[in-house]
Amino acid sequence: MRTASRSILLPIFFFVFCFTAYCNEQRRIYIVYLGEHKGLKSPQEILKGHHSLLFSVKNSEEEASGAILYSYKHSINGFAALLTEEEATKLSQMEEVVSAFPSEGRSSPHTTRSWKFITQEEGSKGSEKNLIGSKAKCGKNVIVGMLDSGIWPESESFSDRGIRHFPKRWKGICQEGDAFNSSHCNNKIIGARYYVKSYEYYYGPLNKTYAYRSPRDNDGHGTHTASTVAGRAVRNVSALGGFAWGTATGGAPLARLAIYKVCWPIPGPNPNIENTCFDADMLAAFDDAIADGVHVISMSIGTTGEPPEYSKDSMAIGALHAAKRDIVVVCSAGNDGPGPATVTNLAPWMITVGASSVDRAFDSLVLLGNGVTIKGQTVTPYVLNSSHFYPLVYARDAVHPGIPSNISGQCLPNSLDGDKVRGKVVLCLRGSGLRVAKGLEVKRAGGAAIILGNAVASGNEIPVDAHVLPGTAVSSDDAIAILKYIDATRRPSAKVGSARTVLGVTPAPVMAAFSSRGPNRVEPSILKPDITAPGLNILAAWSESSSPTKLEDDHRSVKYDLYSGTSMSCPHVSAVAALLKSLYPDWSSAAIRSAMMTTATVENARGEALTDTSGRVAGPMDYGSGHIRPAHASDPGLVYDASYEDYLLFACSSIGAQMDPSFRCPETPPSPSDLNYPSIAVSHLNGSVTVRRTVTNVGRGPAKYRVTATEPTGVSVHILPQKLRFKRSGQRRRFSVTLKVRGRRDTPSGDYVAGSYTWSDGTHVVRSPIVVSLA
The missing domain is CATH 3.40.50.200 (Peptidase S8/S53 domain)
Incomplete structure (x- = not known):
């Protein structure tokens, strides 16, 4: 902590440090956002303006100058500076300030x-x-x-x-x-x-x-x-x-x-x-x-x-x-x-x-001692000797005493007992910890190979890893099958085969x-x-x-x-x-x-x-x-365009705030759903709602489009007009989409249902999804 290190260097100010650290607020980096730069200003003029704002909440010009980390001087008007929460709050209340918020690590x-x-x-x-x-x-x-x-x-x-x-x-x-x-x-x-x-x-x-x-x-x-x-x-x-x-x-x-x-x-x-x-x-x-x-x-x-x-x-x-x-x-x-x-x-x-996913897999076969073959995936360059079977153990049964049962099967660092793992194929489950670190733990304990079993949430998805020992990864269903085999067998065993690249995998x-x-x-x-x-x-x-x-x-x-x-x-x-x-x-x-x-x-x-x-x-x-x-x-037919002003209007209604101080939100801004977006989302629909869209013809010339719709369950979709005629490329046409809850509904409140609508001229297919949650 920076203030603590200063207290070591300057012990004479120890009391002052304690008062600052514990009685006042901790300084941290805040971003003070002012919108867009207006007019032509030099970087020095911009920095001077930022110092002036800071000086209004600091004790001196020197302190204000020393607090700035970044002065954003091109398109973005704002700065990053060391501030207390109180100082940031004061700045955020100034008319020219859009927002002041902490700089977090993402x-x-x-x-x-x-x-x-x-x-x-x-x-x-x-x-x-x-x-x-x-x-x-x-x-x-x-x-x-x-x-x-x-x-x-x-x-x-x-x-x-x-x-x-x-x-x-x-x-x-x-x-x-x-x-x-x-x-x-x-x-x-x-x-x-x-x-x-x-x-x-x-x-x-x-x-x-x-x-x-x-x-x-x-x-x-x-x-x-x-x-x-x-x-x-x-x-x-x-x-x-x-x-x-x-x-x-x-x-x-x-x-x-x-x-x-x-x-x-x-x-x-x-x-x-x-x-x-x-x-x-x-x-x-x-x-x-x-x-x-x-x-x-x-x-x-x-x-x-x-x-x-x-x-x-x-x-x-x-x-x-x-x-x-x-x-x-x-x-x-x-x-x-x-x-x-x-x-x-x-x-x-x-x-x-x-x-x-893509249509490629890296297949590696696991052969169990009972003759059952399971397909896994791996890209480890290490190969297990296939001339004989190896003892198979579930990590839960090979951990040191004191490892909590809820994580005992996950091969976390320093969890495995070498006496119980050495020379064996170890089944580890995904969950906490890194996949590749689980293989490293098996290797540390002397294991011969790892079989990494998916969690249920991951299903059949298998990200492959270049493990530091022979091994493969299997789906959650296959991991359960291996567990059942281990539990039902006195001396379970397995072979783990080398991998090969396979193309044309389906579905993909x-x-x-x-x-x-x-x-x-x-x-x-x-x-x-x-x-x-x-x-x-x-x-x-x-x-x-x-x-x-x-x-x-x-x-x-x-x-x-x-x-x-x-x-x-x-x-x-x-x-x-x-x-x-x-x-x-x-x-x-x-x-x-x-x-x-x-x-x-x-x-x-x-x-x-x-x-x-x-x-x-x-x-x-x-x-x-x-x-x-x-x-x-590269040839979409129609596009949904939107401008900077459209986005500012959207922010007015969505978050009730101005994203640019030079832009004034209207008293009644358009609904967020009316932003000219290529999809439609409506939350907590009760009764009916109408959203509006505009499409631009980017085809080579005149065109006539017709619309079709796939209605979400329990919601009717009515689009007007149902035909759009364009005399030339670049021409715009507007339409409305009315969504209405049907009288009888089987969807619980808050759940989303999905549909779509599609404009087509016989060549181009311009599809937009619709998602609706019911009130």
Whole structure:
């Protein structure tokens, strides 16, 4: 704690310190948000204005000057400063201040097959039009800003071979630091910065054993996401052990990358495992990225706990300023599924992405002593001798005395008794602790191999891991079957086979269990997530400073690694946004979002309804509008557009607050449901409600569209007019959707029901989901 360290250095002020620390409020970093910069002001004038505001709550100009960490000086007007709660409250009450809120640490870390799978899944129409990659020149000269843990610039995925000159709009820099100088930027990585002030205030000086004080990535997460968006095509790559072998490529391989490192390791026993990204640092990165000239911002960053309202959410604030300049902001939905109301990144001016599977598996067979064969999955490079069976033990029966029964089967660190495990195959259950750490514990205790059993909530979803010993992972049903075999057998035994890569797995895609679900906890009238994309077992470039498991005791190094999470699905959508930006440079960020959402599919590759890992039919609270189809998104027919002013009006009605001090909320703002969004969400419907939408024809010429609807259970849908005629491209047409509760209802109050409506001209299919909860 900073104040405590000062008391050691200055003991003469011990009494003063005690009074300050315990009688007054603790200082912490607050973001004071003032909206948009107005007029032309120099950075010095802006900083002077921020000092003046601070001086109004501080004791001296010197104290005010010393309190500022960041002065946001480009698009975003505001600053990050050390304040007490009382000082922050006083500032928040000033007319020119939109909000003042603490800078929190957010959790970060919420491919050879995924891009090929997405285009194959689109079928014949996709093959006719795909063509999006070639039509969009592979994203050439589109700049994607990555807010993440940095980049490993030596990766072949970031070669600038054949790419010439910087885009004319680029105004950024290549910031130097530890093991990173200007030569590490090139015509592919055209800029790089890092932001560490807020992090170092909370945790002290960065421990350079675990992280570079520079844009260089020590973690792997940022390198992985950047190469998924815009990595060059690299042949003959694979994960450790040769798995997922093929050509690795990003979705927009000729797009440029601008790196903004905002995420840093959390000090602790395993500092490489988890990163944190502070609000004040991220808002500074947003401010720079907008000024630097990026077209797309990709953020695989989220938060846990209760989400803040939009005016106190640094990511929502940064994204709003980006949206005003038609910069597309894409964010991950979070990895806290499958429970309801777990989705994060909830503002309607950002695209929120869930995660689903691809049609690839890494099959490894488990043969039990009774002759039963169970199919697992793994990417461990280690192979168990298959010439004989090994004793099989459940971790619960092999722990040290005193381990609580509710966690005894989970192979947590130092829980296993070596005398009971040595030379055996150990069944461990998922739950608390890291999957790869469970394998490390089995190895520490002398086990021969691990079988990792899914929790019931994870169903058949199996994220694969490069374990430090032979092993495999199995579904929850198969884990139960193995447990029953162990309990019913005097001397249970098993073999664990090596893995092989299998393509064409069905059904696919399937919604990942970890993918966070709706409804939206800040504004239920906006459906989140918006869309889903591949996020399970994705291969992409990796930091050679990080091991494939990130465990401190794992000293292996890889150039490419398999990783899972909505952090991996987010950059898939960012890449498609970059391609669309290349195709349609004049389209707004809302139009690009609409194109992706209204052309998404709610069917798997077999033409059946999308399901989750348990086999249950999934719905809009799981996948939003559906699974992304890049080729279809390149020709959507109609789009739902929205402007900066539309978003400000939405905030007026949604949170009852102004997001821009220069904008005055009307006395009666439109309903949040009337924001021109590509989906419809209505909460606590009682009787009937009418929502209004406007579509813009982005086809090549005149068109006539007709509407059809699939009604939610217990709710009628009436759309007027039922036909829309467009005389030319760019023309707009309005319509209304009336939702009415039917007289007889079987749905409990508060439960959501889902339907959809679709406009079609015979060529284009423009689909929007409807979700309704009944009062």
